[in-house]
Amino acid sequence: MIEILMLAPFLTGIMAFFLPRSSGRALLVLTGAFHLGLSVLIWIKRPVALFPDYFAVTPEGLLSLLVISLLFFLIAIYSTGYLKAAKIKSEHIFTGSMLIFLATMTMVTMSDHIMVMWIAIEATTLASAPLIYTHRTKASLEATWKYVLICSVGIAMALLGSVLITLAMDIGKVDAPVSFSALTSVAKQLDPTWLKAGFVFIFVGYGTKMGLAPMHTWLPDAHSEAPSPASALLSGVLLNCAYLGIFKTNKIMHAAGLGDFSGTILIVFGLISIIAAATFILKQTEYKRMLAYSSVENMGIIAFGTGIGGIGAFGAIICLIHHSLIKSSLFLTSGNILLGYGSGLIEKTGRLAKLMPKSFVAFFGGFAGISGFPPFGIFIGELFIIVGAFRTGHFFVAGIFILSLCVIFAGFANQVMKISFHDTTAEEIKITEKASMVWPQYALLLTSIVLCFWLPDSLYQTIIDAVATIGGGY
Amino acid sequence: MIHPVDTILSLVLLSVLFSLGTSHLTGLIRFVAFQGVVVSIVPFFIGHEMTGGGLLFTMVTLWIRGVVIPLSIYLVIKRVAIRREVEPIIGYHASLFAGLVLIVAASVVSYKLNVPLIMKSALLIPTAITILVTGMFLLMARRNAIAMVLGYIMMENGIYLVGTTFSTRAHHIVEFGILLDVLAGVMVMAIILQNIKQKFDVVDTAVLRTLKE
Numbered sequence: 001m002i003e004i005l006m007l008a009p010f011l012t013g014i015m016a017f018f019l020p021r022s023s024g025r026a027l028l029v030l031t032g033a034f035h036l037g038l039s040v041l042i043w044i045k046r047p048v049a050l051f052p053d054y055f056a057v058t059p060e061g062l063l064s065l066l067v068i069s070l071l072f073f074l075i076a077i078y079s080t081g082y083l084k085a086a087k088i089k090s091e092h093i094f095t096g097s098m099l100i101f102l103a104t105m106t107m108v109t110m111s112d113h114i115m116v117m118w119i120a121i122e123a124t125t126l127a128s129a130p131l132i133y134t135h136r137t138k139a140s141l142e143a144t145w146k147y148v149l150i151c152s153v154g155i156a157m158a159l160l161g162s163v164l165i166t167l168a169m170d171i172g173k174v175d176a177p178v179s180f181s182a183l184t185s186v187a188k189q190l191d192p193t194w195l196k197a198g199f200v201f202i203f204v205g206y207g208t209k210m211g212l213a214p215m216h217t218w219l220p221d222a223h224s225e226a227p228s229p230a231s232a233l234l235s236g237v238l239l240n241c242a243y244l245g246i247f248k249t250n251k252i253m254h255a256a257g258l259g260d261f262s263g264t265i266l267i268v269f270g271l272i273s274i275i276a277a278a279t280f281i282l283k284q285t286e287y288k289r290m291l292a293y294s295s296v297e298n299m300g301i302i303a304f305g306t307g308i309g310g311i312g313a314f315g316a317i318i319c320l321i322h323h324s325l326i327k328s329s330l331f332l333t334s335g336n337i338l339l340g341y342g343s344g345l346i347e348k349t350g351r352l353a354k355l356m357p358k359s360f361v362a363f364f365g366g367f368a369g370i371s372g373f374p375p376f377g378i379f380i381g382e383l384f385i386i387v388g389a390f391r392t393g394h395f396f397v398a399g400i401f402i403l404s405l406c407v408i409f410a411g412f413a414n415q416v417m418k419i420s421f422h423d424t425t426a427e428e429i430k431i432t433e434k435a436s437m438v439w440p441q442y443a444l445l446l447t448s449i450v451l452c453f454w455l456p457d458s459l460y461q462t463i464i465d466a467v468a469t470i471g472g473g474y
Numbered sequence: 475m476i477h478p479v480d481t482i483l484s485l486v487l488l489s490v491l492f493s494l495g496t497s498h499l500t501g502l503i504r505f506v507a508f509q510g511v512v513v514s515i516v517p518f519f520i521g522h523e524m525t526g527g528g529l530l531f532t533m534v535t536l537w538i539r540g541v542v543i544p545l546s547i548y549l550v551i552k553r554v555a556i557r558r559e560v561e562p563i564i565g566y567h568a569s570l571f572a573g574l575v576l577i578v579a580a581s582v583v584s585y586k587l588n589v590p591l592i593m594k595s596a597l598l599i600p601t602a603i604t605i606l607v608t609g610m611f612l613l614m615a616r617r618n619a620i621a622m623v624l625g626y627i628m629m630e631n632g633i634y635l636v637g638t639t640f641s642t643r644a645h646h647i648v649e650f651g652i653l654l655d656v657l658a659g660v661m662v663m664a665i666i667l668q669n670i671k672q673k674f675d676v677v678d679t680a681v682l683r684t685l686k687e
Contacts (some may be wrong), residue, residue: 115652122655123655126658129662138684142682142685148662152626152663159633166640169591220685221685233533
């Protein structure tokens with residue numbers, strides 16, 4: 001069953017390269033629906049993989065998988081409307097790459113073998129590169145070049161880190177499969193020095209892909225140049241996939257009793273990311289880049305929470321889920337704004353509340369959610385992280401954390417007010433707000449609100465299982 | 475006694491110095507191809523058990539690392555590069571000197587590392603580290619996009635050598651997956667290089683500086 005989940009989008013993706021426009025769009029939605037249905041089934045049944053050496057159903061993998069599935073389905077629906085309005089030249093490449101991208105991300109969530117994880121994450125880079133170059137402009141070419149080169153080189157570091165972990169096994173004379181779950185159970189026997197070295201390289205490698213500062217330089221370019229459905233996928237779920245690699249390695253570190261070492265690294269880089277995002281958001285002139293920097297910030301928050309451990313790690317997973325939901329909705333709405341005003345600059349927009357009321361609701365709601373206002377879930381996640389930081393005595397870093405969040409909120413709010421209410425030179429809006437281009441965003445935001453008030457038991461238990469090794473839970 | 479593999483590895487070290495000193499892309503590509511060939515046949519010489527599958531895998535690696543990857547970049551050069559200079563940020567003499575320092579440092583480090591080796595080759599780890607770091611150096615010290623891609627390939631070769639040196643436990647199917655990823659990555663980069671040439675008329679990364687902050 002797990003293998004079908006990876007193969008189906010891959011095969012339909014290859015099909016999509018040869019299909020005409022309309023059937024390509026239908027295929028996108030149908031595959032999304034099928035994938036979502038199967039993911040829910042896997043969530044309920046928790047089957048064993050056909051190749052248990054390489055793949056396994058893990059709690060953290062399941063969480064990411066369900067988020068990916070849900071997001072992809074809604075983004076596929078949005079894409080049908082977007083593609084009609086945007087008139088992309090080589091649309092079959094776009095739809096085909098979207099589907100193959102989905103297949104590779106599914107593979108990441110299911111990987112248990114360290115090297116297979118690496119293969120899957122590198123494959124996501126390659127599958128998403130054509131998406132960034134969809135518009136065929138000079139700027140998008142530059143973004144694609146930076147993305148492929150920086151991420152490939154970064155991820156090569158993670159490969160080196162993975163090799164070092166197998167070395168830690170050899171020196172510790174451990175005879176176990178090279179999988180995350182097996183290594184977590186024998187972690188105490190691994191050679192600590194090489195395990196630490198391995199973690200550092202894996203952190204730098206996957207951290208590059210996750211968009212942690214100072215390795216984040218590709219991220220704002222790629223996310224702002226890609227067409228909005230692709231940006232939503234990149235920001236909403238691709239970053240989670242890279243985080244999964246770090247998260248699983250961090251679990252090995254905790255099991256080996258080296259949690260303090262990995263935790264400190266996560267906290268430091270998390271804070272650097274948040275501060276870097278704060279400085280760049282304040283003077284941002286393009287709204288999609290602003291959203292991209294907000295992703296850097298949120299990845300920083302998640303890394304910070306994971307580093308704190310305990311209830312903070314629980315909060316980090318909550319933030320991870322809600323960031324995906326809210327940020328993808330924001331990127332989709334930014335697609336409407338881009339099509340409506342025909343410019344990515346904040347100064348060219350304005351009076352969104354009057355001119356595009358439906359998109360305004362989604363945009364403003366998303367802004368409230370991403371800034372950590374209740375009733376959206378990020379509020380709870382951040383609260384848990386701060387509580388966790390205080391509990392473990394990290395008073396100073398918690399102070400910096402809170403201060404940076406305030407700065408980011410101020411910067412973000414300033415720009416959103418300009419977009420929503422300031423006067424504009426734009427005479428008329430170039431698109432009509434079709435239902436397919438606003439309802440997916442509403443659905444995403446609504447999911448975030450519902451999950452804030454009501455966390456189903458099975459979801460709660462899965463999160464607790466995922467963070468159990470790093471001392472998670474209340 | 476000098477291990478037989480050390481003989482070809484010393485040639486690799488020499489090729490590293492040449493690749494730092496060369497100003498021509500076609501020259502650089504030849505050295506990278508040579509390194510690709512050597513890192514793929516090293517498992518022949520060290521303690522890996524040579525099963526039928528292992529032999530097949532070595533042949534495939536040799537074919538991809540030594541022939542397909544360099545050839546695909548060579549074709550790109552023929553198609554796009556009018557000026558075949560690597561356009562250095564750090565000059566050739568300085569690069570060469572850095573390479574020499576690097577080889578010495580890599581030797582010192584690998585003696586300090588105290589890794590239980592599969593075989594008694596004195597040069598295996600120093601060479602692996604040298605190739606890896608030289609690849610990174612080329613990525614940073616050359617402005618020409620093709621030279622940067624070649625730097626990336628060198629880096630991957632170095633990591634592969636580290637992997638075969640340190641561990642015998644990797645499954646061939648997994649290694650093959652990694653190889654396929656690297657190959658696909660180089661292909662994607664080759665396509666991007668051609669597009670850069672079409673859009674900008676040069677493959678100098680100095681033109682790729684418009685997106686900021």
